[in-house]
Amino acid sequence: MDQEQAKSFLKDIINVNSVNPPGNETEVANKLKALFDEHDIETELVEYDENRTNLIAHLRGDKDGPVLGLTGHMDVVPPGENEWEHNPFGAEEEDGKIYGRGACDMKSGLVGCVMAMVSLKEEGLPQSGEITLLATVGEEAGAVGAHQLTEKGYADQLDALIIAEPTYNQMKISHKGALWPQIITYGKTAHGSMPENGINAVRHMNEIIHQILGESFELSYEEDDLLGGPTYSVGVIKGGSNTNVVPDQCFATIDIRTVPSQDHQQIIEQIEQVIETVRKKYPDLKAEIRSLNDQSPVKTSSEDPFVQLVQDVVKESNGQAELGGMTGYTDGSQFIHANKKFPIVVLGPGETSIAHQPDEYVEIDKYLDSINLYKEIAKKFLA
Structure with missing residues (x-):
């Protein structure tokens, strides 16, 4: 040819x-x-x-x-x-x-x-x-x-x-590998003028993301000679249906790029620990984690x-x-x-x-x- x-x-x-x-x-x-x-x-x-x-x-x-x-x-x-x-x-x-x-x-x-x-x-x-x-x-x-x-x-x-x-x-x-955990928080709707009657899912998500992006959250790994270390960033946040309604759901997706020394399940468990920490501040927090993408390094x-x-x-x-x-x-x-x-x-x-x-x-x-x-x-x- x-x-x-x-x-x-x-x-x-x-x-x-x-x-x-x-x-x-x-x-x-x-x-x-x-x-x-x-x-x-x-x-x-x-x-x-x-x-x-x-x-x-x-x-x-x-x-x-x-x-x-x-x-x-x-x-x-x-x-x-x-x-x-x-x-x-x-x-x-x-x-x-x-x-x-x-x-x-x-x-x-x-x-x-x-x-x-x-x-x-x-x-x-x-x-x-x-x-x-x-x-x-x-x-x-x-x-x-x-x-x-x-x-x-x-x-x-x-x-x-x-x-x-x-x-x-x-x-x-x-x-690198890719792990895309989606965090979902669940609240309760109420009229925007009476937020005390609802549970604000966005507020709960804000605290979770604040914790993940804070200095206390660290991914454990061994530096790779060609890939260096992992990275992560919050790629998507969606919550609420209208300005005058307390939001009862919020979604956030994190893009985590991993190196061979890391275990993806352990990373999910770390995020679960963050949610438990936030629950101490907000006892009415309801949240779950779904994996949208899981690709090995x-x-x-x-x-x-x-x-x-x-x-x-x-x-x-x-x-x-x-x-x-x-x-x-x-x-x-x-x-x-x-x-x-x-x-x-x-x-x-x-x-x-x-x-x-x-x-x-x-x-x-x-x-x-x-x-x-x-x-x-x-x-x-x-x-």
Whole structure:
């Protein structure tokens, strides 16, 4: 497959509006399947929901050997309210770049994996072992596709995994986890002119948030050499129905980004302790915690042989191959829960700072380079 074909197919995938919600990943999956069918590469569709389908592809050698996993998600975030200079789903090419929602995060990485498999098949490779592609739904909203595939055992046979998220073709071997606890306080409505007859859920929430943001609340952790420490911020507060009504409900959601030394359940228990402390001041406090998102941090040892193999390939291509970490999470947060442990490396052509921005793009050279990187890694790993 030549470079023009690789560019054309990427544009075709960017053209698909797979904004999550609702997703509509099935159209992307069908296009990937059609290309794989043309090249006699085995595929399987795994339905998640209406118009939402994961795709699994297998490129097998004639002899037994290790299994290299490649993965990318098919959904994208909405274009946003800010005006674009380019059509978000037009896949317009200009000045060596392809513009469009998902061009960076992460259709270029996903299609790079697909193109690498097709190119290897045309070369009669691999002779042994297998390359398995896991194209997932719903990464942008809880990694639900990766969770489904992990639960069904699709990752259990992998010996190593490359996640093609945007890293500008540099290596990431760790990323933070995400825990999004939603705190809900319950009160009692009353007329705004007689607040003493009600129970103010916003007032209770204010005290809880004050405690969490205060100096006395500390998350326990060990500093990570690549990720540093955890972060947390209050992202959403909603409460009340009208100015002249004492609010009987209030919602607050906290975005906590965790490092490998932390336990998410212990963090929830810390927040529960805060609520108990506030209850001493407000005995009529009623509150609960719901987890809206729970993604584990990921870390692969720099000494792992697969990391060193990938590092050699990247260094040969880029001239350098520094190991790094990511503050955001990936589908790896789910795949690490497979019944078999394997090294995970994040490597993709997009630039992280461009992701989720208006006029998102991928540099064509980086996209084409990623195809060669995936090919060379596969050749060495499956040799």
